[in-house]
Amino acid sequence: MAVEFSEAAKQEFAEILNHYPTKEAAMLPTLHLAKREFGQISPEVMTYISQLLDLHVTRVANVVSFYTLFPREPEGKYVIQVCSTLSCQLMGAETVVDHIKKKLAIDVGETTPDKKFTLKKVECLGSCGTAPVMQINDDYYEQLTVEKIDKILDSLE
Amino acid sequence: MSELYFLKNRGNPESKTIDFYLAHGGYEALKKTLKSFEPNDVIEEVKKSGLRGRGGAGFPTGLKWSFVPQDNPNPKYLVCNADESEPGTFKDRYIIEHEPHMLIEGMIISSYAIRSHLAYIYIRGEFVQGARILEEALAEAREKGFLGKNILGSGYDLDIYVHRGGGAYICGEETGLLESLEGKRGWPRLKPPFPAVVGLFKSPTIINNVETLANVPLIMERGGDWYSQLGPNPKNAGIKLYCVSGHVNRPGLFEFEMGMNLKELIYEHAGGIYKGHQLKGVIPGGSSTPVLRPDEIDVSMDYDSLAAIGTMFGSAGTIVMDETTCMVDALYNLERFYAHESCGQCTPCREGTMWMVKLLRRLEHGEGTVEDVDLLADIAGNIMGRTICPLGDAAAMPAKSFVQKFRDEFIEHAKQHKCPVKKDKSIKVTDANA
């Protein structure tokens, strides 16, 4: 199945190219754009990006596999990333994860059957002073408590 | 300095707008610089200030800038390191989200100093809001004529672009960052050549931390001599953001002159140990820096004082651990981080971190032996100094220091065949100010 950017994304891509002296340097911004457009970086998406950037597809695949933010498979509508590094662990991150696991009846790395939530444990989110912390899609949620988590998850449509 | 610089507008949602920034003296330092300073004079001023890099290594900023070869015909680049991912560190995010113009003004002056016409802000991919705020602030600055062609009629041109990372701690290491910015895996490069000579797109490149660059307007406004008077001595000069996380009553971000006493920082400013518990250990400068025992924390938080007691100022990310912390478990957590973040290029780092994780898991689960404790220190010793980039050392230093300073606790795990610590995994509610 061939994929293609929307017109708006094509324009954004053209603008991205203006920021760099080489096409290859547009790799990460293009991957971010593709994730927004397609929700995942599937093999088809990698092929498309390799054509856009005039690179061999293995170059793209090699980069995609190195980073954590470019999922190769579809994820839930809301991706919950709970920080599990030291400052958050000290402040109760394990309890946060356990609570979400129970609430959504999924394990870490899984997606709910209705494809609404994916749960992940991640490394330090750079917000250790307000631990425990999680990120859902683009947003940070800090100083979590069980009540707060319930409220946040229940409010997501 | 009695008044605050970075945190003066804390709590004011307007602080990120250019109108607010301009109304409070913003971009005056840039105007002054472009009007009365040659690029080399800016470098001299920053050298005089004593400013040292706030990203972790503390290298003198002006001196680094002076390494850019001006006879090199290639373009010069300035790259702002906004990857902020050293566990325990959360200072750059504040500047990015609340004082983006401080950073942008600092970047324009710094680019001018090294004669760069194209600069990038490499921001960790998770900081989506931060990237948006920076994009908006850059657009505002362009509109006011602080960016683009012929800035303020000076004849100087500069563009700055935001570049979002893909989620990888190693891209905070400066050469890993450059590889990533070029569209590749963030695999650190062998040094030399140093980036100041061969950096981004094979051209001379200066990489500086967000906080480093955001100091530059203040230095140009008040002068290098004035700045160098702040702090305990000219080698550890200036103002500093301190991050405190972990078991304290009031974690968060604090601003003081360089040289804040660590004990005072924890007990007075951060509100003391959580719920009056006993202190067990302190990681002073971000997860890579060697841990301190409670009897070692009456120390000035600056580069040289912390080095003198065998640890590091690093990124000023202080992590506090109370009596409910198991030191084996804490180290296990950190080594999982390093094993996950090792880029895998060097065998000692890739294999060493993996083995440390295995040994720590064994010890924590009561399956380890006394020999394992020494083996752990041994592996750490074998990583040190044998890798391409400092991540190897960053993984080894905590291991060495935890085993050295909390040896009894490690041995008890082996002897009792279980974790002897009453751990507290509950969610802790604090009065955080960040």
Ligand SMILES: Cc1cc2nc3c(=O)[nH]c(=O)nc-3n(C[C@H](O)[C@H](O)[C@H](O)COP(=O)(O)O)c2cc1C
């Ligand atoms: C593994 C590793 C991770 C690093 N992460 C960061 C980071 O997130 N932010 C940062 O500014 N510097 C980081 N550094 C330090 C940079 O390599 C570099 O020294 C710094 O950006 C230079 O800027 P400065 O001179 O202004 O401190 C890291 C270094 C290592 C070895």
Ligand code: SF4
């Ligand atoms: S020390 Fe580790 S992170 Fe650094 S280059 Fe080697 S393998 Fe990669």
Ligand code: FES
């Ligand atoms: S340890 Fe969780 S945000 Fe840093």
